[in-house]
Amino acid sequence: MANQDDQFKKVVSHAKEYGYVFQSSEIYDGLSAVYDYAQNGVELKKNIRDYWWKAMVQMHENIVGLDAAIFMHPTTWKASGHIDAFNDPLIDNKDSKKRYRADVLIEDYVGKLDAKIEKEVTKAQKRFGDAFDKEQFLATNPRVLGYKEKGEAILKRMGQSLENEDLADVKALIEELEIVCPLSGSKNWTDVKQFNLMFGTKLGASADTAMDLYLRPETAQGIFVNFLNVQKTGRMKIPFGIAQTGKAFRNEIVARQFIFRMREFEQMEMQFFVRPGTQKEWYEEWKQTRLKWHLSLGMGAENYRFHDHEKLAHYADAAADIEFKFPFGFKELEGIHSRTDFDLSSHEKYSGKKLQYFDPEINERYVPYVVETSIGLDRMFLAVFSNSLQEEALENGTTRTVLKLPAVLAPTKAAVLPLVKKDGLPEIARQIVDELKWDFNVDYDEKDAVGRRYRRQDAAGTPFCITVDHDTLKDQSVTIRYRDTMEQQRVKISELKEIIKKEVDVKNWLMKM
Numbered sequence: 001m002a003n004q005d006d007q008f009k010k011v012v013s014h015a016k017e018y019g020y021v022f023q024s025s026e027i028y029d030g031l032s033a034v035y036d037y038a039q040n041g042v043e044l045k046k047n048i049r050d051y052w053w054k055a056m057v058q059m060h061e062n063i064v065g066l067d068a069a070i071f072m073h074p075t076t077w078k079a080s081g082h083i084d085a086f087n088d089p090l091i092d093n094k095d096s097k098k099r100y101r102a103d104v105l106i107e108d109y110v111g112k113l114d115a116k117i118e119k120e121v122t123k124a125q126k127r128f129g130d131a132f133d134k135e136q137f138l139a140t141n142p143r144v145l146g147y148k149e150k151g152e153a154i155l156k157r158m159g160q161s162l163e164n165e166d167l168a169d170v171k172a173l174i175e176e177l178e179i180v181c182p183l184s185g186s187k188n189w190t191d192v193k194q195f196n197l198m199f200g201t202k203l204g205a206s207a208d209t210a211m212d213l214y215l216r217p218e219t220a221q222g223i224f225v226n227f228l229n230v231q232k233t234g235r236m237k238i239p240f241g242i243a244q245t246g247k248a249f250r251n252e253i254v255a256r257q258f259i260f261r262m263r264e265f266e267q268m269e270m271q272f273f274v275r276p277g278t279q280k281e282w283y284e285e286w287k288q289t290r291l292k293w294h295l296s297l298g299m300g301a302e303n304y305r306f307h308d309h310e311k312l313a314h315y316a317d318a319a320a321d322i323e324f325k326f327p328f329g330f331k332e333l334e335g336i337h338s339r340t341d342f343d344l345s346s347h348e349k350y351s352g353k354k355l356q357y358f359d360p361e362i363n364e365r366y367v368p369y370v371v372e373t374s375i376g377l378d379r380m381f382l383a384v385f386s387n388s389l390q391e392e393a394l395e396n397g398t399t400r401t402v403l404k405l406p407a408v409l410a411p412t413k414a415a416v417l418p419l420v421k422k423d424g425l426p427e428i429a430r431q432i433v434d435e436l437k438w439d440f441n442v443d444y445d446e447k448d449a450v451g452r453r454y455r456r457q458d459a460a461g462t463p464f465c466i467t468v469d470h471d472t473l474k475d476q477s478v479t480i481r482y483r484d485t486m487e488q489q490r491v492k493i494s495e496l497k498e499i500i501k502k503e504v505d506v507k508n509w510l511m512k513m
């Protein structure tokens with residue numbers, strides 16, 4: 001656990017030191033769970049968003065984009081169920097006066113059981129060496145099976161209690177598991193209560209006429225209320241999708257773990273409208289498609305798993321998370337939800353407007369069913385960033401810190417380095433920058449010895465360094481150094497663009513799907 005904490009602390013401090021993520025309003029001691037993306041962070045975030053948009057919108061003839069406003073008519077949230085049901089179960093510790101999400105306390109307890117399983121695996125791996133069969137061990141070891149069974153039973157009971165609004169049982173579960181407050185160490189808990197997560201604000205100047213508004217807690221509703229406008233003006237035929245990226249706001253109580261759980265964050269959502277009765281097939285299809293998108297980035301298949309929901313949200317008939325192995329364990333990265341016709345039917349009811357589709361293939365009019373894919377951009381940023389940050393032991397006994405971002409997502413694709421600051425080398429380096437910058441974000445760096453510059457670019461996540469030396473003056477060749485392997489090659493300046501393009505081209509990455 002201490003190791004996980006250390007690793008996570010490194011992620012947070014590296015993100016600051018290399019201009020990726022800053023605490024919001026830091027000079028005023030910051031605002032909890034609100035963050036700003038700095039010069040490199042904004043580029044990484046944009047590249048992740050583009051990678052998603054290209055895969056979802058550009059590559060699908062039947063998916064189109066939308067950019068709906070953050071403010072929506074307040075009845076939207078009555079219809080969507082957020083006013084009545086968008087709650088978290090909260091519990092206070094009477095000694096520390098600290099407030100927790102009851103479900104998170106229980107999930108953390110189960111997370112510790114998962115950590116125990118991992119420990120058993122590591123121990124057995126050491127004991128059996130090459131003969132170790134992890135699959136078999138996980139399926140047969142009595143201690144592992146015991147932890148697994150216990151964890152599953154706890155989550156099942158919690159899911160059922162939350163589903164039935166039986167908050168007394170959620171408290172009873174916390175007491176039975178003897179969960180203590182991480183701050184005070186005491187088991188002196190209040191009852192569990194529900195708390196609505198939406199931020200309210202007002203529209204209008206005078207107090208009497210002002211209208212109560214909410215900052216949207218998800219982007220999805222902007223898609224639902226525009227469903228018919230888009231379908232008609234785009235002459236879309238079912239099945240089709242509408243995709244959107246944008247800010248969402250939630251008054252999270254357990255706001256910790258850096259950009260994992262924020263109060264202001266960005267979502268990338270897609271609602272796929274299908275004929276009723278076909279939703280199960282589309283749900284399975286989108287689960288697989290979205291997993292493949294993640295795998296295309298090459299961050300290790302072992303770092304992903306599906307978690308099928310026991311407790312379904314008020315709108316869903318099936319739901320799963322794609323979980324990722326963050327430095328603090330496997331946690332939700334993306335949700336895939338079969339939302340039935342709940343949202344559209346509810347908006348029909350509250351607006352009095354029909355939101356139906358005439359299906360010429362079966363000669364029927366109906367309210368479409370919806371399968372949604374929903375991923376937090378900031379959470380994806382954290383997955384990419386934390387997975388990429390590595391300390392590598394080198395052959396010469398030193399270590400290097402390297403941010404092995406997938407090249408397609410890296411903020412700066414190449415740094416151009418004159419070996420020395422004289423003899424015309426900076427001028428050639430500048431010319432290379434001027435040529436490459438039409439296609440890529442490139443950096444010019446002449447300060448310090450070249451070895452230090454390599455390390456600096458490794459830590460910032462730049463996939464290529466291009467070094468201009470005295471031979472360049474003679475033969476127009478430069479050294480290109482690959483961040484991940486540290487391999488160096490001599491190439492012609494005229495070849496640089498193609499070499500870099502091949503490595504960072506979205507097509508080459510998405511083709512791996």
Ligand code: GAP
Pocket residue numbers: 217218219220250252259260261262263265266267269332333334335372374375376377378379
């Ligand atoms: N429209 C469905 C929806 O909003 P959700 O599971 O509440 O579903 C979808 O959220 C995704 O949004 C999550 O999988 C997560 O990646 C991201 N997300 C949710 N709350 C977040 C928060 N407070 N901070 C950062 N990301 C968040």
